[in-house]
Amino acid sequence: MSLPPARLARALAAPEPGWSTRVDAVVVGSGIAGLTAALELRTRVPRVLLVTKGELSSGSTVWAQGGIAAALHPSDTPEAHLQDTLGAGGGLSDPEAAGVLVTEGPERVRELVARGAVFDADAAGGIALTREGGHRADRIAHAGGDATGAEISRALVAQIEAVRNDPGIEIIEHALVLDILTGTPASAEARGGALGRGAVSSADARPVAGVTLHVRGEGSRDGVGAVLAPVVILATGGIGQVFRSSTNPAGATGDGIAAALRAGAVVGDLEFVQFHPTVLWLGSGAKGQLPLISEAVRGEGALLLDVDGHRFMPGVHEMAELAPRDVVAHAIVRQMAATSADNVLLDVRHLGRGFLGERFPTITKRLGELGIDWSEEPVPVAPAQHYHSGGVVTDLAGRTNVPGLYAVGEVACTGVHGANRLASNSLLEGLVFAYRAARDVAGRYAAGEFRDVPEPAGRPGGQALIAATSRSKIQKAMSHGTGVIRTAKSLTRTDEKLSAIRADAHRAADVIAAPQAAEWETTNLYQVARALTRAAWLRTESRGGHFRADHPAPDPDWRRRVLISLSDDGALRVR
Numbered sequence: 001m002s003l004p005p006a007r008l009a010r011a012l013a014a015p016e017p018g019w020s021t022r023v024d025a026v027v028v029g030s031g032i033a034g035l036t037a038a039l040e041l042r043t044r045v046p047r048v049l050l051v052t053k054g055e056l057s058s059g060s061t062v063w064a065q066g067g068i069a070a071a072l073h074p075s076d077t078p079e080a081h082l083q084d085t086l087g088a089g090g091g092l093s094d095p096e097a098a099g100v101l102v103t104e105g106p107e108r109v110r111e112l113v114a115r116g117a118v119f120d121a122d123a124a125g126g127i128a129l130t131r132e133g134g135h136r137a138d139r140i141a142h143a144g145g146d147a148t149g150a151e152i153s154r155a156l157v158a159q160i161e162a163v164r165n166d167p168g169i170e171i172i173e174h175a176l177v178l179d180i181l182t183g184t185p186a187s188a189e190a191r192g193g194a195l196g197r198g199a200v201s202s203a204d205a206r207p208v209a210g211v212t213l214h215v216r217g218e219g220s221r222d223g224v225g226a227v228l229a230p231v232v233i234l235a236t237g238g239i240g241q242v243f244r245s246s247t248n249p250a251g252a253t254g255d256g257i258a259a260a261l262r263a264g265a266v267v268g269d270l271e272f273v274q275f276h277p278t279v280l281w282l283g284s285g286a287k288g289q290l291p292l293i294s295e296a297v298r299g300e301g302a303l304l305l306d307v308d309g310h311r312f313m314p315g316v317h318e319m320a321e322l323a324p325r326d327v328v329a330h331a332i333v334r335q336m337a338a339t340s341a342d343n344v345l346l347d348v349r350h351l352g353r354g355f356l357g358e359r360f361p362t363i364t365k366r367l368g369e370l371g372i373d374w375s376e377e378p379v380p381v382a383p384a385q386h387y388h389s390g391g392v393v394t395d396l397a398g399r400t401n402v403p404g405l406y407a408v409g410e411v412a413c414t415g416v417h418g419a420n421r422l423a424s425n426s427l428l429e430g431l432v433f434a435y436r437a438a439r440d441v442a443g444r445y446a447a448g449e450f451r452d453v454p455e456p457a458g459r460p461g462g463q464a465l466i467a468a469t470s471r472s473k474i475q476k477a478m479s480h481g482t483g484v485i486r487t488a489k490s491l492t493r494t495d496e497k498l499s500a501i502r503a504d505a506h507r508a509a510d511v512i513a514a515p516q517a518a519e520w521e522t523t524n525l526y527q528v529a530r531a532l533t534r535a536a537w538l539r540t541e542s543r544g545g546h547f548r549a550d551h552p553a554p555d556p557d558w559r560r561r562v563l564i565s566l567s568d569d570g571a572l573r574v575r
Helices: 032-042 078-088 095-114 148-162 255-262 295-299 325-338 353-359 361-369 425-446 468-481 488-507 517-538
Strands: 020-022 025-028 048-051 169-172 175-182 208-215 223-228 232-234 273-280 303-305 344-347 379-388 391-393 405-407 563-566 572-574
Touching (some): 025 032, 032 425, 175 223, 175 255, 175 517, 208 232, 232 255, 232 425, 255 517, 273 295, 325 379, 353 361, 405 425, 468 488, 468 517, 488 517, 517 563
Parallel strands (some): 020 223, 048 169, 232 405
Antiparallel strands (some): 208 223, 273 379, 344 379, 563 572
C-alpha cells in the first residue's frame, strides 16, 4: 500500500515586485547562523543583504535556554564529543560532518567571545562548563545561567548594528522571503552546483537568481520586491508552528524548507523531529509557543516523576534523566499512558530556592509569573516539538544541489544530527557551518564565480495558497498523527486530512486565500507538513526522533536517508 500522489505549488501567489535591487549575496535569517554568515561575508564580498522576518534580535537563537557544546576543557577532546554526537544520532549521523562540528567548534566559540559574548565563568575565570543529556563530559557553556541564546544574539546583533551604516551591508527587517528566484539550467554548470558529498545530482538544477520578499514597512522597501543575487544563504530556523504546541517562536513556519523545495532543492531527514521532553504543561488546550524547561535542569539533578510520584527513568536507560532526548520523550509518553495522565512531573525541590534562582533565573521568573514556585512543588511537563534534525540537504560548506543556494543552521540538513540532535549541538552547528558557508562563498567570489546574476526564469505555474484559517487544521492533524508516536494508520489519516485542506482551499466558496503574510506562512506550513508526513510514512522503523509504534525497533536496512524533492509539475517525490 502506498499514499496517493501529492502535488505542491512551485511558487507562492503574490503581486508582481514593485521594487528591485541587486546585491552579491542574500542572507535570510537573524539567528546565530544568519548573523554569523552576514558578519563573515561583509568584508569579503562587495554587498550583502541581511533579511530578517522580525527585528534583528528576534531570531530563534534568543530563546535557547541551554548552552553551546564544545570540547573546551583540557580533559575533554573533540573525539569524545564526536562519540557522544554519533551516539545520539541513532546511527544516521554523518561522521565527517560531525567531525567538522566538534573539531572546529572550540575555535568558533572562542571567536564568539572575541565578538563580545560573555559566558558564565568558573572560579579560575575561565568558561564554566556543565553537562547535559547525552554528554559524558562537562562541555556545555552557558551565559546568564539559562540565557545563553539571548547573550549570543545580543553580542552578534551588536556587531551588526555597529556596521549598519556600512555601504557593504544592507539590513531589511520585518521581511518575509516568499520565493527563491532561479535562472535556466544551462547556466548551472558554470556555477559549481554539484552537492559536495554527492548525495544529490544537480545536473538539471536551476541556479539562484535572487529572492522575492514582502516587507512590512514604509518607503522604497515596502511591499513585494525582488532582490537579484547569485547567492542566497538560508538561515531561517525551524518548523515549530507545523505542530500545535512547540517551544519555537511564532515565526518558525518552515519558510526556508518550503522555499528551497519550490526552488528545486532536495530536503532530507524531515521525519526526525525532536520533541523536547520537559516543556511546561499548561493544560490540554494550550497551543503555540510554550515555555521550555531546559535540558540543563536535568543536568543539574532534576528528577522525573509520574503523577503518582514514582521516578521512572532509571529503569529505562543507564543515564536515567540524562538519557538522549528522544529516549526521555518516549519514556514520558509511555508513562503518561500507563498512568492515564496528560503530563509527568519535574522535581527540583532538592536543589533549593537559592540555587534555582541563581542558576536558572529566566525559568524561575517565568514560572513565578505563572504562579509556580518550583522550589516548593514539582513542575508539570510534557513533550512538545522543539527541534528539527532534517532540512535542506547540504555538503560540508553549506552548498545545496541548487547552484548558489546555501543553507545553514536548523533549516539545513548537514548530517550532523542524524536521527536525533545531541543537547546543545544546535547553536554550535549554526555557528560552525555558517562560518564555513560564508568562507566558501567568499572564496568562490574571489576566484571569479558569482560575478553575474542569472536572468530570472518565469514564475512556475500552480501558485495556489492555503487559507490562513486552515492553520489550526494543519497543526491539529500533525500533532495527532505525526507527533511523538506514529503509526501507518495515523500517518495515512494525517495525509488524508492535509489533502482535504488543500481541496478546501481550491473548492470552498467561503475560504479566502489572498496573497498576504498569513496565507504565505500557512502555505509554507502545509508544504512542510505534507513532505514530513510522507517521509515518516515511508520510514518503517523507529530511530531517534522518529518513533513508529507499529515498527518499534530500528531496522539496519533503514540506515539511510529519506530524500524529498518536487518535480517540475509540483509532484512530491519521496525516495
